[in-house]
Amino acid sequence: MTMAPQPSVARTLIKTLALVSVTAALMASLRFSAVVAGWVDRVAGTRLWSSLYRLAGASDALSRERMIMAGVTVTCFVLALPIVQAGEWCVERVRGRRG
Template identity: 85%
Template sequence: MTVAPQPSVARTLLKTLALVTVTAALMASLRFSAAVAGWVDRIAGTRLWSSLYSLTGASDAVSRERLILLGVAVACFLLALPIIQAGEWCVDRVRDRRS
């Protein structure tokens, strides 16, 4: 059984920066893509979100917008994680081929 080497601090910081950047880019796609914004509007109008509104006490429009923004941020983060992992895997494969 081989033990993987500990990742360096620089690599961890680079991955963190990439994760934040990809998450922000995915969130920005809401602003610039009508298709993505429409998709979020459809999800926010479902019964599940209505029950989340009542569960969290989001009774006014501002509270509901905050809850939607939180959901968008979490969803974009969860989408960014596998993107970053796939990118890291590709970089590692390219480095292994060069060695």
């Protein structure tokens, strides 16, 4: 079994910055896209979310809002992971063709 080379610190920092940026961009789409905001409203009104509210003890509007924001943040992060990985794969492929 061959060992993969260790990634550099610079590469790790760039991937981290890309992940944070893509996550922030996805979260911003919630603010500026009525379609995305409608999806979140629809999901937040489901029985599953109502059960989560009860389970977490979110009885007032502020605590429910915090739960929704936590869900949006986690969802955007999970969506950003494969986007950044695909971007890294594309960059590596372009570098492989040049070198």
